[in-house]
Amino acid sequence: MRNTIDMTALGRSAIGFERMFDLLRANEGESTDTYPPYNIEKLGEDHYRIALAVAGFAESDLAVTQESNLLTVTGNRTEEPDKGTAYLYRGIAGRPFTRQFSLADYVHVRGATLSNGLLTIDLERELPEAMKPRRISIGSEAAKAVSERRAAA
Numbered sequence: 001m002r003n004t005i006d007m008t009a010l011g012r013s014a015i016g017f018e019r020m021f022d023l024l025r026a027n028e029g030e031s032t033d034t035y036p037p038y039n040i041e042k043l044g045e046d047h048y049r050i051a052l053a054v055a056g057f058a059e060s061d062l063a064v065t066q067e068s069n070l071l072t073v074t075g076n077r078t079e080e081p082d083k084g085t086a087y088l089y090r091g092i093a094g095r096p097f098t099r100q101f102s103l104a105d106y107v108h109v110r111g112a113t114l115s116n117g118l119l120t121i122d123l124e125r126e127l128p129e130a131m132k133p134r135r136i137s138i139g140s141e142a143a144k145a146v147s148e149r150r151a152a153a
Helices: 008-013 018-027 141-152
Strands: 038-042 047-053 062-067 070-075 097-102 107-115 118-125
Touching: 062 107, 062 118, 070 118
Parallel strands: none
Antiparallel strands: 038 047, 047 118, 062 070, 070 097, 107 118
16 A cells, blocks of 8 residues: 655645655656665765665676766676576576666765675765855844945945
């Protein structure tokens, strides 16, 4: 059974979150493909890491691309395993895959490494200076009138 969340009330009080609500609605029907398995880690306030288990894939078999707010990881083995091999049990998948991650605004890929069968992608959120919180000074009407008179003179 799948539960759905009615976000109508949130939409009335949240301003500027339309894109997030659209993403949540789009992911409601997302398939349950779990290959390859992955972890998403938060390393700090603005640092994240995605680790995908890609056993059997070489660096040349993998591609990591970022286009706007979409991170895409694809894997396609160029070397076919020996087709004449008779497996008693085959649990290591080597099939082609495409895994996509929606990134928040201002999140960028800082690098990717492949080690011990794990593809690790480091991400960082870089807010522009104009988007960072700033303190607004509060003045009185009298002070505003004085500064306006000085500017006019």
